[in-house]
Amino acid sequence: MQFPDTLVQDEGGRIVLLVLDGLGGLPHPETGLTELESANTPNLDRLARSASLGLQLPVGIGITPGSGPGHLSLFGYDPVQHDIGRGVLSALGVGFAVKPGDIAIRLNFATLDAEGRITDRRAGRPTDQENVRLVKKLQENVKGPGGVDVFFESEKEHRAVLVMRGRQLSAELADTDPQEEGVPPLPAKARKAEAEETARLLQVVLDSAFDVLKDEKVANGIIARGIDAYHPFPTFFERYMLRARAIAKYPMYRGVARLVGMDGARVPENDVETVDVLSESFGEYDFHFVHFKAMDSRGEDGDFAAKAKAIEAVDALIPRIEELKPDVLLITGDHSTPASMRAHSWHPVPVMIVSRWTRPQPDATFGERSCARGEIGIVPGRDLMTLALAHAGRLAKYGA
Amino acid sequence: MQFPDTLVQDEGGRIVLLVLDGLGGLPHPETGLTELESANTPNLDRLARSASLGLQLPVGIGITPGSGPGHLSLFGYDPVQHDIGRGVLSALGVGFAVKPGDIAIRLNFATLDAEGRITDRRAGRPTDQENVRLVKKLQENVKGPGGVDVFFESEKEHRAVLVMRGRQLSAELADTDPQEEGVPPLPAKARKAEAEETARLLQVVLDSAFDVLKDEKVANGIIARGIDAYHPFPTFFERYMLRARAIAKYPMYRGVARLVGMDGARVPENDVETVDVLSESFGEYDFHFVHFKAMDSRGEDGDFAAKAKAIEAVDALIPRIEELKPDVLLITGDHSTPASMRAHSWHPVPVMIVSRWTRPQPDATFGERSCARGEIGIVPGRDLMTLALAHAGRLAKYGA
Numbered sequence: 064m065q066f067p068d069t070l071v072q073d074e075g076g077r078i079v080l081l082v083l084d085g086l087g088g089l090p091h092p093e094t095g096l097t098e099l100e101s102a103n104t105p106n107l108d109r110l111a112r113s114a115s116l117g118l119q120l121p122v123g124i125g126i127t128p129g130s131g132p133g134h135l136s137l138f139g140y141d142p143v144q145h146d147i148g149r150g151v152l153s154a155l156g157v158g159f160a161v162k163p164g165d166i167a168i169r170l171n172f173a174t175l176d177a178e179g180r181i182t183d184r185r186a187g188r189p190t191d192q193e194n195v196r197l198v199k200k201l202q203e204n205v206k207g208p209g210g211v212d213v214f215f216e217s218e219k220e221h222r223a224v225l226v227m228r229g230r231q232l233s234a235e236l237a238d239t240d241p242q243e244e245g246v247p248p249l250p251a252k253a254r255k256a257e258a259e260e261t262a263r264l265l266q267v268v269l270d271s272a273f274d275v276l277k278d279e280k281v282a283n284g285i286i287a288r289g290i291d292a293y294h295p296f297p298t299f300f301e302r303y304m305l306r307a308r309a310i311a312k313y314p315m316y317r318g319v320a321r322l323v324g325m326d327g328a329r330v331p332e333n334d335v336e337t338v339d340v341l342s343e344s345f346g347e348y349d350f351h352f353v354h355f356k357a358m359d360s361r362g363e364d365g366d367f368a369a370k371a372k373a374i375e376a377v378d379a380l381i382p383r384i385e386e387l388k389p390d391v392l393l394i395t396g397d398h399s400t401p402a403s404m405r406a407h408s409w410h411p412v413p414v415m416i417v418s419r420w421t422r423p424q425p426d427a428t429f430g431e432r433s434c435a436r437g438e439i440g441i442v443p444g445r446d447l448m449t450l451a452l453a454h455a456g457r458l459a460k461y462g463a
Numbered sequence: 464m465q466f467p468d469t470l471v472q473d474e475g476g477r478i479v480l481l482v483l484d485g486l487g488g489l490p491h492p493e494t495g496l497t498e499l500e501s502a503n504t505p506n507l508d509r510l511a512r513s514a515s516l517g518l519q520l521p522v523g524i525g526i527t528p529g530s531g532p533g534h535l536s537l538f539g540y541d542p543v544q545h546d547i548g549r550g551v552l553s554a555l556g557v558g559f560a561v562k563p564g565d566i567a568i569r570l571n572f573a574t575l576d577a578e579g580r581i582t583d584r585r586a587g588r589p590t591d592q593e594n595v596r597l598v599k600k601l602q603e604n605v606k607g608p609g610g611v612d613v614f615f616e617s618e619k620e621h622r623a624v625l626v627m628r629g630r631q632l633s634a635e636l637a638d639t640d641p642q643e644e645g646v647p648p649l650p651a652k653a654r655k656a657e658a659e660e661t662a663r664l665l666q667v668v669l670d671s672a673f674d675v676l677k678d679e680k681v682a683n684g685i686i687a688r689g690i691d692a693y694h695p696f697p698t699f700f701e702r703y704m705l706r707a708r709a710i711a712k713y714p715m716y717r718g719v720a721r722l723v724g725m726d727g728a729r730v731p732e733n734d735v736e737t738v739d740v741l742s743e744s745f746g747e748y749d750f751h752f753v754h755f756k757a758m759d760s761r762g763e764d765g766d767f768a769a770k771a772k773a774i775e776a777v778d779a780l781i782p783r784i785e786e787l788k789p790d791v792l793l794i795t796g797d798h799s800t801p802a803s804m805r806a807h808s809w810h811p812v813p814v815m816i817v818s819r820w821t822r823p824q825p826d827a828t829f830g831e832r833s834c835a836r837g838e839i840g841i842v843p844g845r846d847l848m849t850l851a852l853a854h855a856g857r858l859a860k861y862g863a
Contacts, residue, residue, distance in 0.1 A: 089820060089821075089822060090822060090823070095823075095825060097822065118840075122861050123467065123846070123849070124842055124846040124849055124850055125467070125846065125849035125850040125851075125852060125853035125854075125858065126467055126470070126849065126853070126858065126861050127853065127858065127859075127860045127861060128860070128861055128862065129860050129861060129862035129863045130862075130863065131862045131863055132861050132862035133862075142861070142862065143466050143861075146862070147862070148863075149862075149863035152863060289863065401820070403820075404820065406860075407860055408820070408853075409850075409853040409858070410820075410822065410838075411838075431822050431838075432822065432824065435822075435836075435837075435838060435840075436836065440840065441839075441840035
């Protein structure tokens with residue numbers, strides 16, 4: 064066990080981590096205010112006046128985080144050292160019980176012409192229902208080559224997951240996705256000699272899948288991406304002695320929480336229900352990770368006003384969360400998603416820690432510029448867990 | 464290739480790095496304002512109101528950087544890990560084509576008395592023309608000992624460069640400069656056993672040089688300093704996929720840029736011509752390093768007002784640089800040179816990034832105290848390249 068996990072104590076306060084996905088933003092050209100600064104957030108601003116404020120860098124200066132690294136960082140894991148491929152994240156996200164050594168692969172259903180060239184890398188974006196039918200067909204008809212089990216799982220639209228299990232498989236395989244249309248999918252190919260046999264086995268699986276799909280009108284092919292082996296991470300409980308659970312509507316975020324060993328919970332349909340679920344069995348856990356998605360989606364849409372509204376919707380739920388009386392309430396995002404950029408960005412993310420033990424700025428609000436002047440400074444995102452544990456009284460003094 | 468270089472993309476905006484050598488300063492005792500805060504800089508202040516501001520530490524907290532480390536850091540190289548001696552910097556600076564394994568040595572012409580004791584460590588600061596004559600005399604008459612080629616190159620005034628090439632040379636040699644007058648130069652001496660043979664060879668070269676210079680009235684001796692082997696660095700293009708060039712009046716700064724593989728350009732005579740050169744072929748490069756020297760020189764003179772004037776002279780050139788429409792304009796120094804200290808110092812250096820993607824403080828100016836409240840925070844200088852690449856849209860998202 065590494066420092067500072069060595070200081071963790073098995074008692075202390077209850078921590079709630081609220082992740083407002085894509086929270087950070089950039090100023091609107093007319094007002095000079097960011098989405099968060101523009102939003103009417105009486106509850107967050109009230110908390111900010113008694114909180115520790117700061118900015119956090121999920122991966123590092125100038126680095127734009129994907130959702131996986133952004134969350135791993137919030138959970139206290141160095142996201143560069145703990146590199147996880149999209150395949151494993153997708154498998155975890157759909158709730159598949161991955162085991163050490165499993166190879167997880169993201170699949171796209173695709174449309175191929177009579178010569179086997181890709182004409183649509185997303186097979187016309189099938190409905191989720193159609194996706195389920197296609198995946199069932201593959202699962203029932205594709206047999207794993209000798210000694211290898213194969214599992215197909217639905218994700219959404221054109222996306223599915225393939226897990227290969229058994230023997231000594233290697234994930235050192237290139238994508239079969241050529242990243243363009245008008246050419247056939249690439250053959251399975253090893254990136255290192257140790258993966259030659261796995262490449263051969265994957266090609267057998269893919270050939271069989273093509274055969275099963277050959278009479279489909281639209282989704283008559285698949286392409287494989289993000290091929291990745293599952294290596295278990297040290298769990299949240301092992302590192303922090305926290306009984307932790309994740310409450311998130313979207314599979315991807317449940318997946319990354321599972322990766323660090325958090326329990327699941329009833330899957331909420333919307334933000335209000337997210338707080339309902341948080342209230343259920345609240346006392347049975349030491350740590351709750353609660354995920355709100357909408358600000359990121361509206362940011363990626365480039366809709367500044369809608370992103371501000373999404374933040375206001377979360378603000379309105381804050382009093383219900385306060386009623387649960389967590390000892391530490393940590394509110395931040397997994398990355399910035401400025402509406403002006405329509406994408407994730409590298410800009411540091413506002414963070415607020417509400418507890419009894421803060422040095423607040425009495426004129427503070429919850430916004431990028433206010434947080435830049437806060438007590439916490441601009442810190443690596445992965446240090447926030449240490450800070451939350453400290454505020455919860457869960458870290459022993461270091462040294463005599 | 465190391466993270467985050469792995470994220471670099473071969474497309475994106477154009478970056479201009481303006482280095483105002485020795486930019487950072489300390490308050491004047493009467494006004495309480497630093498050189499930069501005192502200077503009348505309407506253009507820099509206008510940019511500051513829409514820029515990202517911060518402070519950067521070229522080497523680390525409390526460390527006073529030399530010019531080489533200060534620039535390497537700005538170029539994104541850890542200056543402690545990438546230690547380069549002054550000899551190699553000087554050789555690169557004068558445009559000598561150093562090769563891996565070459566040993567580069569800075570020479571001072573010196574005046575010795577009849578007993579061989581140094582009476583002037585700078586030989587009365589000869590003119591550059593006199594320097595050229597002396598160096599030519601050495602190059603024509605000093606023969607390399609068996610298997611070793613020797614190259615003498617002019618630098619300026621009393622300074623020259625010696626490069627030794629061939630066999631298995633070691634740079635683990637002490638200076639022959641005793642750093643005082645009234646004593647003779649020290650003999651060439653190995654600092655490690657592996658360098659014994661190179662020390663012997665260097666002494667043969669130095670003895671021969673003394674013999675060649677023995678009838679000179681003033682420059683009748685040489686002393687050797689900054690002995691260093693050349694090991695190639697990963698280049699700017701390899702790391703960042705940037706076609707980069709350096710525009711600098713002084714050889715030393717062209718040298719450190721060459722060390723990381725930047726192209727050269729026409730050598731400007733003054734600050735105004737520096738911007739002329741920047742304008743020439745501007746579109747053919749992705750990255751321009753532009754060096755302004757005067758604030759450092761005036762800071763070392765201890766002339767507070769002249770240092771402020773030197774900053775104002777660069778400020779006046781800013782509109783012409785803006786006309787070139789760089790996507791990212793990064794303005795900083797390689798270190799601080801407070802006039803009150805008459806020397807480089809460890810104080811963090813103001814930095815400003817002008818791009819479309821900033822979170823400005825609307826009341827900002829470009830000064831040490833204003834930068835301390837900026838969005839960037841106080842960061843290692845070597846992280847600025849990552850940030851500039853991000854602002855230029857040249858870094859891919861990390862992780863899915």
